[in-house]
Amino acid sequence: MAKPAPRIGSRRNGRIGLRKSARRIPKGVIHVQASFNNTIVTVTDVRGRVISWSSAGTCGFKGTRRGTPFAAQTAAGNAIRTVVDQGMQRAEVMIKGPGLGRDAALRAIRRSGVILSFIRDVTPMPHNGCRPLKKGVCKNKQNIEMISEK
Amino acid sequence: MATSLSLSQFLSSLLPSKQPIPPPPPPSSLHFPNKPPSGWVSLVSTTLDPTTPSCSSFINPIVCPALAYSNTLYFKSCYNVQVIVGENEPEDKLVGRFRREVLRAGVIQECKRRRYFENTHDKKKRKARDAARRNRKWRPLPKVQAKREAPKKKNGDKDDNWDDYEVDLPYCKH
Numbered sequence: 001m002a003k004p005a006p007r008i009g010s011r012r013n014g015r016i017g018l019r020k021s022a023r024r025i026p027k028g029v030i031h032v033q034a035s036f037n038n039t040i041v042t043v044t045d046v047r048g049r050v051i052s053w054s055s056a057g058t059c060g061f062k063g064t065r066r067g068t069p070f071a072a073q074t075a076a077g078n079a080i081r082t083v084v085d086q087g088m089q090r091a092e093v094m095i096k097g098p099g100l101g102r103d104a105a106l107r108a109i110r111r112s113g114v115i116l117s118f119i120r121d122v123t124p125m126p127h128n129g130c131r132p133l134k135k136g137v138c139k140n141k142q143n144i145e146m147i148s149e150k
Numbered sequence: 151m152a153t154s155l156s157l158s159q160f161l162s163s164l165l166p167s168k169q170p171i172p173p174p175p176p177p178s179s180l181h182f183p184n185k186p187p188s189g190w191v192s193l194v195s196t197t198l199d200p201t202t203p204s205c206s207s208f209i210n211p212i213v214c215p216a217l218a219y220s221n222t223l224y225f226k227s228c229y230n231v232q233v234i235v236g237e238n239e240p241e242d243k244l245v246g247r248f249r250r251e252v253l254r255a256g257v258i259q260e261c262k263r264r265r266y267f268e269n270t271h272d273k274k275k276r277k278a279r280d281a282a283r284r285n286r287k288w289r290p291l292p293k294v295q296a297k298r299e300a301p302k303k304k305n306g307d308k309d310d311n312w313d314d315y316e317v318d319l320p321y322c323k324h
Binding site: 094097098103106107110111116117118119120121122123125126131132133134135136137 | 228229230231232233234235241244245248251252255257258260261262264265266267
């Protein structure tokens, strides 16, 4: 599906898209999603539009090493470096998930020199919603894979 | 449930929008500087009470208890824990404060619990364990008091009449 040619001045509220490098955002939000296996750090503006992101996987870590606090630290450092150059001074931090990368990412953010206004934990909590997986599912899967390989 | 109903009534009277807040509502009808969350999330967010309310809008909990923690409504994300960073706060102190707040809220424990399904038997065991831990923490006294009361009762036996009296009982040989 071909995109229609963008008309200048017609969509003010819409996507800026191609003019990414011109954006200078003094205040932003840093989202840290820390799961057991990985940590993803996303920097957005106040409205939620993503500016840059980085994760432990993209920083070169593989497998179980992605879940470590050191990997989270490097991911956070990586994500913020690009944004500090664009001129971001103040930020809020939103931390999601139960992983080990929570504190390490927070430390890295603090050390990077960005002024923090709030730190919030936004881990999603169901009010007894969807039924989770049964116990030991992941372990059983691994065992089955090992047996089938043999 | 009652608090959520009163909250929706209060909000509908407060705000110019005529629509009540059903799930899922059109958010454009509400006028906020930031984009507001969908209605059912905002109603529910009052139950996830933050430990420290933000300083921007503070409603006295005595005046309107249902809206006391409604600061979360003004943010897109309803948060479990909020830590307001002071000026020149040392890194370790900040991280320590955040960790303590999260521990108090029990976020990580809750996450781990909800990761896999817990059948009724496991749930009962967990609840019993938590109750035992809570009772051990806050009520270690009752056992000590019981020990003190038991020896006192033994001294009271002296007042009872246990002496032998010779009484002529029918059908008894003496």
